[in-house]
Amino acid sequence: MSLRLKLGIICALAVVTAVIAYPREDAVLKAIGIKNTKLSVKQGLDLQGGAQLVFQADLSKTPTAQRQAAVDSLITVMSKRANFGGTSEVIVQRQGSDKVSVSLPGVKDVNEAIDRIGKTANLEFLEVNASTNQTAPTGIDGKDIDSATADYDPQKAQPVVRLKLKGGDATKRFGDLTTKLSQTGNLLLTMLDGQPTFGPAKTEPITDGTAILSGNLDVAAAKKIAEEITAGALPVPVTLVEQRSVGPTLGKESVRASIVAGAIGLGVVALFMVAYYRLAGLLAVLALIVYTTITLSLYKLSVFLPGYTIVLTLAGIAGFILSIGMAVDANILIFERMKEELRAGKSFVAATEAAFDRAWTSIRDSNVSTLITCTILFMTSSATPIIRGFAVTLGLGVLVSLFTSIVVTRTLLRMTIRQPWGRHPAWYGVKVSEDTK
Numbered sequence: 534m535s536l537r538l539k540l541g542i543i544c545a546l547a548v549v550t551a552v553i554a555y556p557r558e559d560a561v562l563k564a565i566g567i568k569n570t571k572l573s574v575k576q577g578l579d580l581q582g583g584a585q586l587v588f589q590a591d592l593s594k595t596p597t598a599q600r601q602a603a604v605d606s607l608i609t610v611m612s613k614r615a616n617f618g619g620t621s622e623v624i625v626q627r628q629g630s631d632k633v634s635v636s637l638p639g640v641k642d643v644n645e646a647i648d649r650i651g652k653t654a655n656l657e658f659l660e661v662n663a664s665t666n667q668t669a670p671t672g673i674d675g676k677d678i679d680s681a682t683a684d685y686d687p688q689k690a691q692p693v694v695r696l697k698l699k700g701g702d703a704t705k706r707f708g709d710l711t712t713k714l715s716q717t718g719n720l721l722l723t724m725l726d727g728q729p730t731f732g733p734a735k736t737e738p739i740t741d742g743t744a745i746l747s748g749n750l751d752v753a754a755a756k757k758i759a760e761e762i763t764a765g766a767l768p769v770p771v772t773l774v775e776q777r778s779v780g781p782t783l784g785k786e787s788v789r790a791s792i793v794a795g796a797i798g799l800g801v802v803a804l805f806m807v808a809y810y811r812l813a814g815l816l817a818v819l820a821l822i823v824y825t826t827i828t829l830s831l832y833k834l835s836v837f838l839p840g841y842t843i844v845l846t847l848a849g850i851a852g853f854i855l856s857i858g859m860a861v862d863a864n865i866l867i868f869e870r871m872k873e874e875l876r877a878g879k880s881f882v883a884a885t886e887a888a889f890d891r892a893w894t895s896i897r898d899s900n901v902s903t904l905i906t907c908t909i910l911f912m913t914s915s916a917t918p919i920i921r922g923f924a925v926t927l928g929l930g931v932l933v934s935l936f937t938s939i940v941v942t943r944t945l946l947r948m949t950i951r952q953p954w955g956r957h958p959a960w961y962g963v964k965v966s967e968d969t970k
Contacts, residue, residue: 536951539944547823554829575836575844576638583638587775590631595769600631603769608633632774638844658710661720661733668722671710677703683755686745692755694746704742712738725758791847795854802861810868812960816945817864817938824860824937828853828930848919849926856930859903863938866892868961875963881950889943896938903931 590607592600604627611633612625624636656675659668679699686693698704714721720733723746731746746758803821806814835843843849870892874884907928914920949955958964 536944536947539940540948543823543941543944547826550823550826550830553833554826575832575842576846583636585775585777586635586637586773587628588633588635588771589774590633591770591772592631604631604633607769607771611635633771657724658707659722659724660710660714661722663718663720673703673707673710677707679703681759683752683759684745692752694755694759696744696746698742698744700742704740707742707744708738708740711736712740791850795850798854799857802858806861806864810864810962812949812955813864813868813871813946813962816949817861817868817942819945820864820937820941821857821860823941824857824930824933827937828856828933831929831933843925843929844922845926846919846922848923852923852925852927853930856927856934859900859931860934860938862899863892863896863934864942866895867938867942872961872963875958875961881956885943885946885950889939893939896935900931900935904928907931 588611590604592603595603608625608627612623623638624634626634628634656678658671658673660671661668677698679697681697682695684693684695685691698707711721713719714736715738718735721731721736722729722733723731799821803818806817808814810817832843832845845853867888871884871888874887875881879887907924910924911921911928914924
């Protein structure tokens with residue numbers, strides 16, 4: 534790929550992401566013919582408030598010794614339903630001995646949230662006698678399902694739900710069941726919360742542990758069913774006993790002060806880079822601007838991934854700003870190495886390529902170690918969504934900063950040193966006396 538083509542792609546990416554990241558992007562998009570498109574960064578409870586739902590568990594049929602475990606299991610299932618992808622700032626916690634509180638940021642349809650979180654989601658497979666239409670339990674239910682994903686069947690031209698059964702006994706029992714049904718001519722009926730989801734229909738032997746549910750489903754219904762099945766059935770019945778709106782835990786002044794502090798910090802960093810690394814520092818600042826527009830665009834575009842939408846809290850903002858600092862660190866390593874190569878008498882082209890090649894190992898290792906830390910934080914903080922939000926924004930920022938520091942900065946620097954005015958050592962913080970060339 535030619536250098537000019539790379540620069541053109543980077544410029545196009547910068548323009549597109551700048552439009553998306555712009556707070557009034559709908560007005561810009563409308564001006565170019567794209568209407569009814571309003572994107573925004575979803576904010577957490579601490580920034581915009583939301584709704585709080587309190588469910589009471591019916592433990593009357595649960596032995597006393599098992600009630601605490603039942604509520605713990607209830608919290609786990611509700612957390613999966615309310616925060617399917619693990620990136621939303623949803624808080625699910627115990628309230629008293631038999632209640633569970635669910636705090637949802639920026640909820641618009643509270644009734645839909647109540648239905649999704651408090652629904653039983655009991656999946657079961659029934660055998661239907663082909664002659665008498667009588668149903669009989671098969672002993673296979675939602676507990677035998679490992680995961681469920683929404684998919685699309687091109688042959689039937691409709692959305693479906695693909696089930697993956699747990700290995701071993703579950704797969705064998707389901708294989709035996711479907712084999713028997715294919716031999717006897719009986720039908721398989723899949724029920725979800727007492728409602729038919731698939732069938733009654735004939736079935737072929739399914740021995741690989743994968744089953745497909747189809748029916749009168751649209752994409753949204755398929756995703757919802759898949760999420761409910763994956764989260765599992767509620768271990769005990771629940772009743773909604775309280776519903777109320779909650780305000781942001783941080784006042785507007787606190788949020789405004791945090792934004793101002795972040796802007797001042799970024800401004801100081803930009804001034805330092807330009808003052809110390811001169812022209813190279815200016816190119817790094819341009820790369821950071823591209824980084825910012827890409828990251829904010831990804832935050833906004835994540836709303837099109839239900840269950841995986843990035844919700845920004847004050848902790849998430851901290852992760853975002855921290856990743857900017859790491860992007861600056863990568864540029865500092867590159868520029869310092871470039872100065873050393875210039876002092877050693879190498880040409881600008883050789884010094885630039887050597888700087889990126891030799892600094893890459895250090896940049897790679899530091900960023901990989903940060904990504905490992907983010908992964909550990911994400912995997913071990915299911916009970917503290919605010920930490921997960923920090924891990925997600927920091928991890929995403931690290932990945933984007935790798936792109937901007939290695940690809941964007943490198944392309945801009947390569948284009949600059951091709952120009953006669955871009956090959957003055959002093960413009961890169963190297964004194965003429967230090968340049969032995």
